[in-house]
Structures are given as C-alpha cells and as structure tokens.
Amino acid sequence: MNVVVCVKQIPDPNAPGKLDDATRRLTRDGVDVVLDPGDEHAVEAALVVAEQHGGEVTVVSMGPPRAVDAIRKALSMGAARGVHVQDPALQNSDALSTARVLAAAVKAQPFDLIVTGQESTDGYSGAVPGQMAELLGLPLLSFAKKLTVEGGKVLIHRQTDEGYDVVEAPLPAVVTVTGGINEPRYPSLRGIMQSKNKEVKQLALKDLGLDGQAGGSAATQEVVALEAAQARKAGRVIEDKGEAAKEIADFLAGLKVI
Amino acid sequence: MAAVWVFAETTDGKPRPIALELLTKARSLGETSAIALGPGAAQSAEALGQYGAGVVYAHEDPAFSEVLAQPAVDLLASLVQKHKPALLLFGMTYDGRDIASRLSARLGAPLIANATDIGPHAGGSWAVVSPLFGGSTLVTTVPKGDGPAIVLVRPKAFTPEPLTGSAARLQRLTDPVDRSRPSARVVRRETEQAQGPRLEDAAIIVSGGRGLGGPEHFKLVDDLAAQLGAAVGASRAVVDAGWKPYAFQVGQTGKTVKPSVYIAIGISGAMQHTVGMKGARTIIAINKDPEAPIFKLVDLGVVGDVHKVVPQLTEELRRRKA
Numbered sequence: 335m336n337v338v339v340c341v342k343q344i345p346d347p348n349a350p351g352k353l354d355d356a357t358r359r360l361t362r363d364g365v366d367v368v369l370d371p372g373d374e375h376a377v378e379a380a381l382v383v384a385e386q387h388g389g390e391v392t393v394v395s396m397g398p399p400r401a402v403d404a405i406r407k408a409l410s411m412g413a414a415r416g417v418h419v420q421d422p423a424l425q426n427s428d429a430l431s432t433a434r435v436l437a438a439a440v441k442a443q444p445f446d447l448i449v450t451g452q453e454s455t456d457g458y459s460g461a462v463p464g465q466m467a468e469l470l471g472l473p474l475l476s477f478a479k480k481l482t483v484e485g486g487k488v489l490i491h492r493q494t495d496e497g498y499d500v501v502e503a504p505l506p507a508v509v510t511v512t513g514g515i516n517e518p519r520y521p522s523l524r525g526i527m528q529s530k531n532k533e534v535k536q537l538a539l540k541d542l543g544l545d546g547q548a549g550g551s552a553a554t555q556e557v558v559a560l561e562a563a564q565a566r567k568a569g570r571v572i573e574d575k576g577e578a579a580k581e582i583a584d585f586l587a588g589l590k591v592i
Numbered sequence: 593m594a595a596v597w598v599f600a601e602t603t604d605g606k607p608r609p610i611a612l613e614l615l616t617k618a619r620s621l622g623e624t625s626a627i628a629l630g631p632g633a634a635q636s637a638e639a640l641g642q643y644g645a646g647v648v649y650a651h652e653d654p655a656f657s658e659v660l661a662q663p664a665v666d667l668l669a670s671l672v673q674k675h676k677p678a679l680l681l682f683g684m685t686y687d688g689r690d691i692a693s694r695l696s697a698r699l700g701a702p703l704i705a706n707a708t709d710i711g712p713h714a715g716g717s718w719a720v721v722s723p724l725f726g727g728s729t730l731v732t733t734v735p736k737g738d739g740p741a742i743v744l745v746r747p748k749a750f751t752p753e754p755l756t757g758s759a760a761r762l763q764r765l766t767d768p769v770d771r772s773r774p775s776a777r778v779v780r781r782e783t784e785q786a787q788g789p790r791l792e793d794a795a796i797i798v799s800g801g802r803g804l805g806g807p808e809h810f811k812l813v814d815d816l817a818a819q820l821g822a823a824v825g826a827s828r829a830v831v832d833a834g835w836k837p838y839a840f841q842v843g844q845t846g847k848t849v850k851p852s853v854y855i856a857i858g859i860s861g862a863m864q865h866t867v868g869m870k871g872a873r874t875i876i877a878i879n880k881d882p883e884a885p886i887f888k889l890v891d892l893g894v895v896g897d898v899h900k901v902v903p904q905l906t907e908e909l910r911r912r913k914a
Contacts, residue, residue, distance in 0.1 A: 347862070347863070348862070353724070353729065358731075372845070428702075429693075429696075430697060430700070430702075430703065433697060452845065453845065455844075455864065458705070458706060458844050459703070459704075459705030459706065459744070460689050460693070460705065461689070461692070461693040461696065461705055461744075462693075463693070464661070464689065464690050464692075464693025464694045464697070465693050465694065465696060465697035465703075466697075467694065468694040468695075468697035468698055469697050471773075472774070473662070473774055473775045474661060474690060474694070474776060475660070475776045476660070476686065476689075476690050477686055479838055491782075492686070493686065493838050493839070494686060494781070495685075495792070495839070495847075496781075496783045496784070496839075497781070497782045497783040497784035497839065498781075498782050498784070499778045499781050499782070500778070500779050500780040500781075500782070501660060501776050501777065501778050502777055502779050503774065503775060503776040503777065504774045507774075512838055512845070513828060513831065513832045513845065514831055514832065514834070514837070514838040517834075553736065554700075554701065554735060554736055554737060555702045555704060555733050555734065555735045555736055556733065556734050556736060557731055557732070557733050557734075558713075558719065558732050558734050559731070559732035560729060560730070560731055560732070561729070561730050561732075562728065562729060562730075563723060563727055563728055563729060563730050565888075566870065566875070566888075568888075569875075569890045569891035569892055569893060570891070570892055570893070571882070571887050571890065571892075571893035571894075571895060572892075572893070572894055573882075573894075573896065574894050574895065574896025574897070574900070574901055578878075578894040578896050578901050578904075578905075579901050579902075579904030579905040579907075579908045580908055581892070581894070582878075582892065582894065582901075582905050582908075583905060583908045583909055583912060585891075585892050586820075586853070586876075586909075587912075589852070589853060589874060591795070591820070591852065592820070592909060592912065
C-alpha cells in the first residue's frame with residue numbers, strides 16, 4: 335500500500351499574516367514558516383495506512399526552496415521520501431496551477447492512495463484536492479474524520495452538517511482529512527536524524543512537462559485590490575472583581591435576549 | 593444581461609438556505625437560473641423561483657445524492673458548454689466545494705473561493721471579495737478569460753429575500769448518468785444532531801475554547817447555553833483535542849455563524865476562529881488573558897476566570913428568569 339501525501343509550507347498561523355503590496359500575494363519573507371498544521375493530520379493518516387497495510391509514504395510539495403523544511407518535517411514523522419517541485423515560474427500560482435503541478439508530480443510516484451488536508455490554513459480555498467482528483471480521474475473522498483482501507487477499497491466518515499456519511503470508493507483514490515481525524519505524532523529524535531538522509535527529489539516545471547501550463551503566466555485570476563476590513567467598534571473590556579456575571583446579565587437584558 | 597447560474601443544494605425537495613442566499617445575490621448580477629439535482633429536486637423549483645430563478649434545471653437521478661461530485665460535474669460541464677453562463681455560484685459547503693473544484697479542473701475555469709461579495713467588474717468580468725487573515729483583510733479577485741467563472745460563496749454572506757410575483761420555468765433533465773467510472777459512493781448517513789437549536793440558525797451561540805482547561809469543564813458552556821436557549825459551538829483547538837465533535841466547530845474550517853449574540857468562553861480569538869463568527873451582531877467574551885485577540889472584537893469583554901464567571905452567569909440568569 336503506497337500512499338502519497340501532499341503538503342504545504344505556510345506562514346506560521348499563530349503569527350499575523352502579511353501580504354506583499356506589490357504582488358498582492360501572501361508574503362513568506364521575514365515570517366516563520368511551518369508545515370501546515372492541517373497537513374500534519376494528513377501525514378499521520380497516511381502513515382497509519384502504510385503501517386497497517388505495509389508500504390511507504392511519499393511526501394509531495396510545491397513551494398520555494400525552503401519548503402523542503404516542511405517535507406523534512408513529514409519525513410521526520412516517518413514518511414519514506416520526498417518530492418519537491420520548485421520553479422521560479424511557479425510564483426503566483428493559483429489553485430488550478432497548483433493542482434496541475436501536484437497531479438503531475440503524484441502521477442510519477444507509485445501510489446494506491448493520496449491523502450491531503452481538507453484545505454490549507456493560509457489560503458483556505460480547499461480547491462486543490464478536488465481539482466487534483468479530477469485531473470487524475472480519481473474519486474475524491476473529502477472531509478474524512480475517519481479513514482480505513484480494506485480489500486482494495488477506502489472507506490471514510492465524511493463530515494456533514496447533520497453528522498457524517500459513510501463513503502466508499504475503490505482504490506486508487508484521493509482522501510482529504512479534517513483536523514478531527516487523529517492526533518499527529520511528534521517526530522522522534524531518531525526520526526529527525528533519519529530524515530536528514532532520506533531522499534528529496536527536486537523537480538522543475540519542465541521535468542513535469544508543464545512549461546507554460548502552471549504558475550503566474552497560466553493564472554486564471556488576478557488580485558486587483560486589498561483593503562483592511564472595517565474593524566468592529568471597540569467595546570468595553572472589564573476585569574472581573576466578582577460582579578462581571580451581573581454585568582453580562584445586565585448587558586444581555588439590554589439586548590432584550592433575556 | 594449576463595447569465596448567472598446558481599448550484600441550488602436541496603434536501604427532500606426543499607432548497608437549503610445557501611441556495612436562497614445565492615439566488616438573492618445572483619438576481620442582482622444577471623439573468624438567473626438554478627440547477628437542482630437529486631431525488632425531489634424538481635419540487636424545489638417553486639421556492640427557487642420565488643427567490644429569483646428564471647429557469648430551474650432539475651435532474652432527479654438518485655446518483656446525484658449517492659455519488660460524490662462526479663455525476664454533478666458531468667452534467668454541469670455539458671450544460672455549461674450548451675448554455676455558456678458567465679458566472680456559476682456555489683455555496684462553500686461540503687458538496688459545493690467538491691463539485692466546484694472538480695468542475696473548474698474539468699473546464700480549466702477560474703475558481704474563486706470564500707467569497708462574501710460579488711459585483712460586476714470592467715470588461716464584463718466580476719469582482720469577487722474574499723476575507724483573509726480571519727477577516728481582517730479583504731481581497732478583491734477578478735477572474736480572467738472568456739469562459740465561465742466559478743465562485744464559492746461563504747454561507748451567510750447574503751440574506752435571502754423573496755421576490756414578489758417571481759416564478760421559475762421548470763426544465764426537467766434526463767441526460768444519462770455515467771455509472772461505469774470508479775467513484776465515491778455514500779453507503780450510509782449518520783445523524784449526530786446536537787440538542788437545542790442548530791448552530792447555523794441560532795440567535796444566540798455560546799462557544800467554548802481551550803481556556804476551559806479540559807473536556808470535563810465544557811459542561812459550563814453547555815449549561816449556560818441551555819439556560820439561554822442557545823446553540824453550542826467550539827473552537828478548532830477544542831475539536832482537534834477531541835472534546836467536541838467536528839460538527840460543533842465554528843471558524844474557517846468549521847461553520848460560519850451570524851447570531852445576534854455570540855458568547856466566547858475561554859477562546860483566544862485565533863484568526864481561524866474569528867473568520868467564522870465576526871459577523872455576529874454582538875460579541876461577548878470571557879477570557880483570563882487580557883491580551884487575547886478576541887477582546888479586539890468584543891462589545892463586552894470580561895477578563896476573568898471562566899470557571900468562576902460562567903457558573904455565576906448561569907445562576908444569575910436562572911435567578912432572573914425565576
């Protein structure tokens with residue numbers, strides 16, 4: 335059972351995000367970057383499947399040179415090897431470009447199952463997994479809060495507004511996972527040491543046969559404006575000295591909700 | 593007038609609220625049609641017409657509710673080729689997102705997600721506004737090219753308003769559905785409905801976060817919510833830690849809510865959370881950290897121990913009711 339997991343390096347979500355005024359894109363300059371916390375759940379889910387059924391996990395990522403750190407993090411958790419697609423032409427890629435690149439890179443790997451997070455924490459369009467599944471001609475089992483593989487089939491519990499649906503598909507397939515699916519493991523010291531010697535293959539657009547079909551030149555959309563959202567009017571912040579509960583009750587009474 | 597299409601999600605022949613929200617916006621942008629798929633879809637035509645759909649395309653094959661995304665994408669791709677709409681609106685829902693993203697790859701069409709507003713743009717294109725960084729920044733994106741633009745709209749971005757005297761022409765579709773392909777199939781549906789009102793519809797929401805200290809303390813939130821007749825929400829940290837099921841999550845990866853009153857208990861106000869709740873009319877927060885970012889959003893904030901303030905508040909409300 336070979337599993338590919340697609341990951342993204344993002345600016346630390348605990349630090350305030352910044353946009354580059356000139357390119358109108360998220361800037362990664364001067365900010366700490368991390369493996370997207372949502373992707374840690376995907377890596378964990380992929381490792382569990384590979385451990386249960388035998389096989390290896392390959393990590394695929396697209397991003398600038400230092401995105402290799404995100405791949406190394408996944409390798410230190412236990413993935414076997416990495417594939418890093420980087421190309422100056424990939425700057426300003428939109429979701430569809432990213433999906434084309436990932437689909438082409440994944441296709442070159444042995445895989446029975448592809449796992450991703452349900453969306454990146456920074457851009458949060460959540461479009462890439464569906465686009466990638468379509469380009470690969472595979473079923474997409476999305477928003478999995480439980481994942482099992484058995485007898486050539488993958489079965490998930492798919493989050494819904496009312497509860498969950500049990501969804502099944504034959505392998506190979508693409509699965510996206512929610513944060514509720516598992517508790518990602520911490521890399522062990524041994525894992526961290528071993529990850530340094532694991533192979534991370536570097537690929538450029540021409541290696542994938544995608545010259546001109548991905549990146550800024552192939553963008554299907556353009557950001558034309560950025561503005562600060564209207565801030566909420568500053569309210570009253572009080573310190574509890576034993577009377578705060580009464581104050582809140584009075585406030586709710588003033589709103590006529592009690 | 594530009595042709596604007598709405599992917600209208602329905603349940604048992606009734607439009608979901610997101611369908612009516614999208615139609616209300618769509619009819620201000622162009623000539624509006626709706627696509628409703630699955631058993632009972634045609635029954636929704638009357639309601640969809642009341643909210644501005646001129647034509648409702650309905651296909652009632654059970655495959656549309658049993659198989660994820662692929663049958664809907666096949667049908668939409670062929671309808672788009674035939675009728676050439678300029679804009680397709682989907683709700684940012686579980687199904688909406690899957691279908692819209694696959695369709696954009698199938699058509700090579702631009703996809704813009706998380707929209708909270710859409711308007712015309714120079715040259716016959718569209719200006720789509722989406723919030724970033726927990727809603728602190730608004731980004732305007734314009735789709736390029738001649739083909740249709742696909743936009744995923746966040747729930748609650750628009751308020752549904754019926755139109756008087758508006759009715760739709762129902763067009764039933766019978767295109768064959770491809771069942772030969774490997775696909776993701778729903779084998780069973782499970783309901784885990786919470787007690788009390790639904791998060792999406794509640795006038796008051798009480799949400800709990802990591803500041804409660806442990807799952808055993810979530811009862812403070814449940815008790816206050818019960819006293820107020822409110823729905824219960826949770827932050828991502830709490831859901832990731834397994835204190836509450838994912839269905840309770842408010843925020844970027846969870847639900848977008850717009851209650852009259854939102855009470856955040858032990859929630860720091862990470863961007864992940866605020867994007868889902870900053871549309872609340874009134875926000876109240878209780879947190880022990882005076883520097884918590886949630887206090888920048890509040891109408892009333894209390895710096896204090898949730899384990900003291902919350903039970904006192906529940907008791908105070910009980911006393912006033914009695």
